[in-house]
Amino acid sequence: MIRAAVAVAAVVACAPPRTPAPLARAERLVEIGAWDRALAAYDDAIAACPPRADRDAARDPCVQALLGRAELLDRMGRGADAADAYEAIPAAVGGAPVPTGTALYRAGALRLRLGDDARAYALWWRAIAEAPDTTGADDAVRALLRDGRRRDPRALYRAFAALAERLADTAIADNLLFALADLARNELGEPRTALALYDAIAERWPNGPLFDDALWHGGKLARALGDPRGAVARWRKLLATREVAWFNGSYNSEWFDDAWLQIAVTLRDDLGDTRGALAALAALDRDYPASVLRDDAAFERAATYAAAGDADRACRALARLRARWPDSKYELERAPALRARLACRL
Numbered sequence: 001m002i003r004a005a006v007a008v009a010a011v012v013a014c015a016p017p018r019t020p021a022p023l024a025r026a027e028r029l030v031e032i033g034a035w036d037r038a039l040a041a042y043d044d045a046i047a048a049c050p051p052r053a054d055r056d057a058a059r060d061p062c063v064q065a066l067l068g069r070a071e072l073l074d075r076m077g078r079g080a081d082a083a084d085a086y087e088a089i090p091a092a093v094g095g096a097p098v099p100t101g102t103a104l105y106r107a108g109a110l111r112l113r114l115g116d117d118a119r120a121y122a123l124w125w126r127a128i129a130e131a132p133d134t135t136g137a138d139d140a141v142r143a144l145l146r147d148g149r150r151r152d153p154r155a156l157y158r159a160f161a162a163l164a165e166r167l168a169d170t171a172i173a174d175n176l177l178f179a180l181a182d183l184a185r186n187e188l189g190e191p192r193t194a195l196a197l198y199d200a201i202a203e204r205w206p207n208g209p210l211f212d213d214a215l216w217h218g219g220k221l222a223r224a225l226g227d228p229r230g231a232v233a234r235w236r237k238l239l240a241t242r243e244v245a246w247f248n249g250s251y252n253s254e255w256f257d258d259a260w261l262q263i264a265v266t267l268r269d270d271l272g273d274t275r276g277a278l279a280a281l282a283a284l285d286r287d288y289p290a291s292v293l294r295d296d297a298a299f300e301r302a303a304t305y306a307a308a309g310d311a312d313r314a315c316r317a318l319a320r321l322r323a324r325w326p327d328s329k330y331e332l333e334r335a336p337a338l339r340a341r342l343a344c345r346l
Contacts, residue, residue: 020061022048026068035076042069046092055093063099066092070103074110083110087123090130101127101136109143121148128163132170141172145179153187174205178214185221195221202237212238212253219262228270235259242287257291260284264300274308295321299330306342315344 019027026041042065049062057063070085086107090100108123124140131137141160148156157180164176181197184190198218201210215238223231238259264280267273281297281304288294302317318335325331 020045020048023061023065023068026065030068030072035072039069039072039076042072055096056098060099063089063093063096067099067102070106079110079114083107083114086110095130097131097134098136101131101134101140103136104130105136105139105143108140112143112147125159125163128167128172128176132167132172134171137172138175141175141179145182149183149187153183157183157188174201174208174210177201178210181214181217185217191221191225195225202234212241212255216253216255216259219259223262223266223270228266232263232266232271235263257284257288257293260287261293261296261300264297264304268300268304268307274304277304295325295328295330298325299328299335302335302338306338311342311344314342315339318342318344 022041022045026038026045029035029038029041045065046062046069049065053062054060055063066085066089070082070089073079073082073085086103089103093099104123104127108120108127110120111117111123112120121144124144127134127140128137144156144160160176160180160183164173164180167173167176177197177200181194181201184197185194195218198214198221201208201214202218205211215234219231219234219238222228222234236259238253239256241253242256260280260283264277264284267280268277278301281301284291284293284297291297298317298321302314302321305311305314305317318339321328321331321335
Protein backbone atom coordinates (compact mmCIF):
# COMPACT_ATOMS: atom_id res chain seq x y z
CA MET A 1 0.00 0.00 0.00
CA ILE A 2 2.82 2.38 0.91
CA ARG A 3 4.57 1.72 -2.39
CA ALA A 4 1.33 2.26 -4.31
CA ALA A 5 0.72 5.54 -2.50
CA VAL A 6 4.24 6.70 -3.29
CA ALA A 7 3.77 5.77 -6.94
CA VAL A 8 0.49 7.66 -7.15
CA ALA A 9 2.08 10.68 -5.50
CA ALA A 10 4.93 10.58 -7.99
CA VAL A 11 2.53 10.47 -10.94
CA VAL A 12 0.53 13.37 -9.54
CA ALA A 13 3.70 15.36 -8.93
CA CYS A 14 4.89 14.81 -12.50
CA ALA A 15 1.53 15.49 -14.12
CA PRO A 16 1.16 18.84 -15.90
CA PRO A 17 -0.72 21.48 -13.90
CA ARG A 18 -4.42 21.77 -14.61
CA THR A 19 -5.44 24.68 -16.80
CA PRO A 20 -7.51 27.17 -14.75
CA ALA A 21 -11.16 27.11 -15.69
CA PRO A 22 -11.36 30.63 -17.19
CA LEU A 23 -8.34 29.99 -19.41
CA ALA A 24 -9.62 26.57 -20.49
CA ARG A 25 -12.98 28.16 -21.32
CA ALA A 26 -11.27 30.89 -23.38
CA GLU A 27 -9.31 28.34 -25.36
CA ARG A 28 -12.43 26.24 -26.05
CA LEU A 29 -14.32 29.31 -27.24
CA VAL A 30 -11.45 30.23 -29.58
CA GLU A 31 -11.60 26.74 -31.08
CA ILE A 32 -15.32 27.03 -31.91
CA GLY A 33 -14.98 30.57 -33.27
CA ALA A 34 -16.86 32.33 -30.46
CA TRP A 35 -14.25 35.05 -30.37
CA ASP A 36 -16.13 37.79 -28.50
CA ARG A 37 -16.97 35.39 -25.70
CA ALA A 38 -13.40 34.05 -25.76
CA LEU A 39 -12.07 37.58 -25.32
CA ALA A 40 -14.24 38.04 -22.22
CA ALA A 41 -13.04 34.68 -20.89
CA TYR A 42 -9.43 35.73 -21.35
CA ASP A 43 -10.21 38.90 -19.38
CA ASP A 44 -11.64 36.73 -16.60
CA ALA A 45 -8.54 34.53 -16.64
CA ILE A 46 -6.24 37.55 -16.40
CA ALA A 47 -8.32 39.09 -13.59
CA ALA A 48 -8.01 35.82 -11.63
CA CYS A 49 -4.19 35.81 -11.80
CA PRO A 50 -2.44 35.88 -8.40
CA PRO A 51 -0.35 38.98 -7.79
CA ARG A 52 2.86 36.99 -7.31
CA ALA A 53 3.90 34.01 -9.40
CA ASP A 54 6.72 32.76 -11.56
CA ARG A 55 5.76 34.48 -14.79
CA ASP A 56 8.74 32.95 -16.62
CA ALA A 57 7.49 29.40 -16.16
CA ALA A 58 6.92 27.51 -19.40
CA ARG A 59 3.21 26.94 -18.74
CA ASP A 60 2.27 29.86 -16.52
CA PRO A 61 -1.49 30.22 -17.09
CA CYS A 62 -1.46 33.99 -16.65
CA VAL A 63 1.18 34.38 -19.35
CA GLN A 64 -0.84 32.05 -21.58
CA ALA A 65 -3.90 34.19 -20.99
CA LEU A 66 -2.09 37.45 -21.75
CA LEU A 67 -0.51 36.11 -24.94
CA GLY A 68 -3.69 34.30 -25.97
CA ARG A 69 -5.76 37.46 -25.61
CA ALA A 70 -3.35 39.50 -27.72
CA GLU A 71 -3.20 36.77 -30.36
CA LEU A 72 -6.98 36.59 -30.48
CA LEU A 73 -7.27 40.35 -30.99
CA ASP A 74 -4.97 40.00 -33.99
CA ARG A 75 -7.07 37.13 -35.39
CA MET A 76 -10.16 39.33 -34.99
CA GLY A 77 -8.58 41.95 -37.24
CA ARG A 78 -7.93 44.36 -34.39
CA GLY A 79 -4.22 44.78 -35.10
CA ALA A 80 -3.70 48.02 -33.16
CA ASP A 81 -5.47 46.62 -30.10
CA ALA A 82 -3.40 43.44 -30.36
CA ALA A 83 -0.18 45.45 -30.52
CA ASP A 84 -1.25 47.45 -27.47
CA ALA A 85 -2.01 44.20 -25.63
CA TYR A 86 1.40 42.74 -26.47
CA GLU A 87 3.15 45.94 -25.43
CA ALA A 88 1.43 45.83 -22.03
CA ILE A 89 2.66 42.30 -21.26
CA PRO A 90 6.23 43.11 -20.07
CA ALA A 91 4.87 45.30 -17.27
CA ALA A 92 2.16 42.75 -16.44
CA VAL A 93 4.73 39.95 -15.98
CA GLY A 94 7.24 42.10 -14.11
CA GLY A 95 9.75 41.95 -16.94
CA ALA A 96 10.03 38.14 -16.91
CA PRO A 97 12.34 37.50 -19.86
CA VAL A 98 10.54 34.78 -21.83
CA PRO A 99 7.10 36.43 -22.16
CA THR A 100 8.74 39.85 -22.45
CA GLY A 101 10.83 38.80 -25.43
CA THR A 102 7.91 37.08 -27.13
CA ALA A 103 5.50 39.97 -26.55
CA LEU A 104 7.89 42.69 -27.71
CA TYR A 105 8.81 40.76 -30.86
CA ARG A 106 5.15 40.16 -31.75
CA ALA A 107 4.21 43.76 -30.97
CA GLY A 108 6.98 44.94 -33.28
CA ALA A 109 5.79 42.67 -36.09
CA LEU A 110 2.29 44.08 -35.74
CA ARG A 111 3.49 47.69 -35.65
CA LEU A 112 5.47 47.13 -38.84
CA ARG A 113 2.41 45.63 -40.49
CA LEU A 114 0.40 48.67 -39.39
CA GLY A 115 2.94 51.02 -40.96
CA ASP A 116 4.54 52.29 -37.75
CA ASP A 117 8.11 51.37 -38.69
CA ALA A 118 9.85 53.45 -36.03
CA ARG A 119 7.81 51.91 -33.22
CA ALA A 120 8.34 48.43 -34.63
CA TYR A 121 12.09 48.90 -34.59
CA ALA A 122 12.02 50.32 -31.06
CA LEU A 123 10.11 47.26 -29.84
CA TRP A 124 12.51 44.85 -31.51
CA TRP A 125 15.52 46.61 -30.04
CA ARG A 126 13.83 46.38 -26.64
CA ALA A 127 13.25 42.64 -27.09
CA ILE A 128 16.97 42.15 -27.70
CA ALA A 129 18.13 44.44 -24.90
CA GLU A 130 15.62 43.38 -22.24
CA ALA A 131 15.35 39.65 -23.00
CA PRO A 132 18.61 38.69 -24.73
CA ASP A 133 18.49 35.05 -23.68
CA THR A 134 15.12 34.27 -25.26
CA THR A 135 13.75 33.14 -28.60
CA GLY A 136 11.91 36.45 -28.81
CA ALA A 137 15.27 38.19 -29.04
CA ASP A 138 16.38 35.73 -31.75
CA ASP A 139 13.22 36.50 -33.70
CA ALA A 140 13.79 40.23 -33.28
CA VAL A 141 17.33 40.01 -34.68
CA ARG A 142 16.08 38.12 -37.71
CA ALA A 143 13.24 40.60 -38.24
CA LEU A 144 15.58 43.58 -38.01
CA LEU A 145 18.01 41.97 -40.42
CA ARG A 146 15.29 41.03 -42.90
CA ASP A 147 13.68 44.47 -42.93
CA GLY A 148 16.64 46.72 -42.16
CA ARG A 149 19.02 45.40 -44.78
CA ARG A 150 16.93 47.03 -47.52
CA ARG A 151 16.74 50.37 -45.72
CA ASP A 152 20.10 51.43 -44.25
CA PRO A 153 22.34 48.38 -43.85
CA ARG A 154 25.32 50.37 -42.58
CA ALA A 155 23.26 52.00 -39.81
CA LEU A 156 21.86 48.58 -38.95
CA TYR A 157 25.40 47.19 -38.83
CA ARG A 158 26.45 49.90 -36.37
CA ALA A 159 23.43 49.23 -34.16
CA PHE A 160 24.03 45.47 -34.13
CA ALA A 161 27.74 46.03 -33.39
CA ALA A 162 26.95 48.23 -30.40
CA LEU A 163 24.54 45.64 -28.99
CA ALA A 164 26.98 42.79 -29.67
CA GLU A 165 29.57 44.52 -27.49
CA ARG A 166 27.07 45.31 -24.77
CA LEU A 167 25.51 41.82 -24.74
CA ALA A 168 28.68 39.83 -25.33
CA ASP A 169 27.98 37.47 -22.42
CA THR A 170 24.37 36.67 -23.32
CA ALA A 171 22.74 34.03 -25.50
CA ILE A 172 21.98 36.53 -28.26
CA ALA A 173 25.64 37.42 -28.84
CA ASP A 174 26.30 34.81 -31.54
CA ASN A 175 23.11 35.79 -33.37
CA LEU A 176 24.24 39.41 -33.41
CA LEU A 177 27.68 38.48 -34.78
CA PHE A 178 26.04 36.28 -37.41
CA ALA A 179 23.80 39.17 -38.48
CA LEU A 180 26.87 41.42 -38.68
CA ALA A 181 28.66 38.87 -40.86
CA ASP A 182 25.60 38.57 -43.10
CA LEU A 183 25.47 42.35 -43.62
CA ALA A 184 29.21 42.64 -44.16
CA ARG A 185 29.16 39.85 -46.75
CA ASN A 186 26.04 40.79 -48.68
CA GLU A 187 25.27 44.50 -48.30
CA LEU A 188 28.51 46.18 -47.27
CA GLY A 189 30.95 44.38 -49.57
CA GLU A 190 33.39 43.56 -46.77
CA PRO A 191 34.11 39.83 -47.12
CA ARG A 192 37.18 39.85 -44.88
CA THR A 193 35.19 41.41 -42.06
CA ALA A 194 32.49 38.79 -42.58
CA LEU A 195 35.08 36.00 -42.52
CA ALA A 196 36.55 37.26 -39.25
CA LEU A 197 33.08 37.34 -37.72
CA TYR A 198 32.23 33.81 -38.88
CA ASP A 199 35.54 32.57 -37.48
CA ALA A 200 34.82 34.30 -34.17
CA ILE A 201 31.46 32.54 -33.91
CA ALA A 202 33.01 29.14 -34.60
CA GLU A 203 35.75 29.72 -32.06
CA ARG A 204 33.62 31.16 -29.25
CA TRP A 205 30.56 28.93 -29.58
CA PRO A 206 31.73 25.46 -30.71
CA ASN A 207 28.51 23.95 -29.33
CA GLY A 208 26.23 26.75 -30.47
CA PRO A 209 23.44 26.57 -33.05
CA LEU A 210 25.35 28.76 -35.53
CA PHE A 211 28.66 26.85 -35.42
CA ASP A 212 27.93 24.84 -38.58
CA ASP A 213 26.60 27.82 -40.51
CA ALA A 214 29.60 29.95 -39.55
CA LEU A 215 32.07 27.31 -40.75
CA TRP A 216 30.13 26.73 -43.96
CA HIS A 217 29.93 30.40 -44.93
CA GLY A 218 33.45 31.02 -43.66
CA GLY A 219 34.77 28.30 -45.93
CA LYS A 220 32.99 29.77 -48.94
CA LEU A 221 34.43 33.20 -48.20
CA ALA A 222 37.94 31.85 -47.57
CA ARG A 223 37.96 30.14 -50.96
CA ALA A 224 36.63 33.26 -52.70
CA LEU A 225 39.37 35.28 -51.01
CA GLY A 226 42.08 32.98 -52.38
CA ASP A 227 42.62 30.68 -49.40
CA PRO A 228 41.53 27.22 -50.56
CA ARG A 229 43.43 25.44 -47.80
CA GLY A 230 41.69 27.57 -45.20
CA ALA A 231 38.36 26.81 -46.84
CA VAL A 232 38.98 23.06 -46.73
CA ALA A 233 40.14 23.29 -43.12
CA ARG A 234 36.91 25.03 -42.10
CA TRP A 235 34.74 22.49 -43.90
CA ARG A 236 36.65 19.59 -42.37
CA LYS A 237 36.15 21.15 -38.93
CA LEU A 238 32.44 21.28 -39.71
CA LEU A 239 32.39 17.64 -40.75
CA ALA A 240 34.26 16.61 -37.60
CA THR A 241 31.13 17.45 -35.59
CA ARG A 242 29.13 14.64 -37.18
CA GLU A 243 27.62 12.54 -34.40
CA VAL A 244 25.46 9.45 -34.43
CA ALA A 245 23.15 9.01 -31.46
CA TRP A 246 22.67 5.46 -30.23
CA PHE A 247 18.95 5.77 -29.65
CA ASN A 248 17.67 8.82 -31.50
CA GLY A 249 19.30 8.60 -34.92
CA SER A 250 21.80 10.97 -36.47
CA TYR A 251 22.38 14.60 -35.58
CA ASN A 252 23.52 15.94 -38.93
CA SER A 253 24.09 19.46 -40.14
CA GLU A 254 22.35 20.53 -43.32
CA TRP A 255 25.82 21.46 -44.62
CA PHE A 256 27.56 18.09 -44.28
CA ASP A 257 26.96 16.81 -47.80
CA ASP A 258 27.55 20.30 -49.23
CA ALA A 259 30.86 20.44 -47.37
CA TRP A 260 32.06 17.15 -48.85
CA LEU A 261 31.16 18.35 -52.34
CA GLN A 262 32.92 21.68 -51.88
CA ILE A 263 35.99 19.99 -50.42
CA ALA A 264 36.16 17.75 -53.49
CA VAL A 265 35.86 20.60 -55.99
CA THR A 266 38.32 22.80 -54.08
CA LEU A 267 40.91 20.02 -53.74
CA ARG A 268 40.66 19.25 -57.43
CA ASP A 269 40.40 22.71 -58.96
CA ASP A 270 42.42 24.84 -56.54
CA LEU A 271 44.94 22.42 -55.06
CA GLY A 272 45.35 19.81 -57.80
CA ASP A 273 44.59 16.95 -55.40
CA THR A 274 42.48 14.57 -57.47
CA ARG A 275 42.96 11.66 -55.07
CA GLY A 276 41.69 13.73 -52.16
CA ALA A 277 38.78 14.96 -54.28
CA LEU A 278 37.74 11.40 -55.12
CA ALA A 279 37.94 10.44 -51.44
CA ALA A 280 35.68 13.35 -50.52
CA LEU A 281 33.12 12.35 -53.17
CA ALA A 282 33.22 8.77 -51.91
CA ALA A 283 32.52 10.05 -48.38
CA LEU A 284 29.50 11.97 -49.63
CA ASP A 285 28.11 8.84 -51.29
CA ARG A 286 28.87 6.67 -48.26
CA ASP A 287 27.55 8.90 -45.52
CA TYR A 288 24.62 10.56 -47.30
CA PRO A 289 22.97 8.05 -49.64
CA ALA A 290 19.75 10.11 -49.70
CA SER A 291 21.46 13.43 -50.43
CA VAL A 292 20.10 15.59 -53.24
CA LEU A 293 23.74 16.18 -54.21
CA ARG A 294 24.35 12.61 -55.37
CA ASP A 295 24.05 13.63 -59.04
CA ASP A 296 26.43 16.54 -58.39
CA ALA A 297 28.88 14.06 -56.92
CA ALA A 298 28.48 11.71 -59.90
CA PHE A 299 29.33 14.45 -62.38
CA GLU A 300 32.19 15.82 -60.29
CA ARG A 301 33.60 12.30 -60.02
CA ALA A 302 33.64 12.08 -63.81
CA ALA A 303 35.26 15.52 -64.05
CA THR A 304 37.85 14.51 -61.46
CA TYR A 305 38.79 11.33 -63.31
CA ALA A 306 39.05 13.41 -66.47
CA ALA A 307 41.33 15.89 -64.70
CA ALA A 308 43.51 12.95 -63.61
CA GLY A 309 43.76 11.72 -67.21
CA ASP A 310 41.69 8.58 -66.60
CA ALA A 311 39.22 8.79 -69.49
CA ASP A 312 37.94 5.24 -69.03
CA ARG A 313 36.80 5.79 -65.45
CA ALA A 314 35.48 9.23 -66.34
CA CYS A 315 33.28 7.71 -69.04
CA ARG A 316 32.02 5.03 -66.68
CA ALA A 317 31.11 7.72 -64.15
CA LEU A 318 29.22 9.59 -66.86
CA ALA A 319 27.39 6.40 -67.79
CA ARG A 320 26.34 5.99 -64.16
CA LEU A 321 25.12 9.58 -64.10
CA ARG A 322 22.95 8.95 -67.19
CA ALA A 323 21.56 5.68 -65.78
CA ARG A 324 20.79 6.97 -62.27
CA TRP A 325 19.87 10.59 -62.91
CA PRO A 326 18.79 10.99 -66.54
CA ASP A 327 16.95 14.25 -65.76
CA SER A 328 19.78 15.81 -63.79
CA LYS A 329 20.90 19.28 -64.81
CA TYR A 330 24.39 17.81 -65.22
CA GLU A 331 23.19 15.14 -67.62
CA LEU A 332 21.21 17.70 -69.59
CA GLU A 333 23.73 20.55 -69.62
CA ARG A 334 27.34 19.62 -68.83
CA ALA A 335 27.76 15.89 -69.29
CA PRO A 336 27.31 15.86 -73.12
CA ALA A 337 30.28 18.20 -73.65
CA LEU A 338 32.49 16.15 -71.34
CA ARG A 339 31.45 12.92 -73.05
CA ALA A 340 32.32 14.41 -76.41
CA ARG A 341 35.68 15.65 -75.22
CA LEU A 342 36.53 12.23 -73.82
CA ALA A 343 35.08 10.38 -76.85
CA CYS A 344 33.08 8.14 -74.53
CA ARG A 345 31.44 5.10 -76.09
CA LEU A 346 29.25 4.26 -73.09
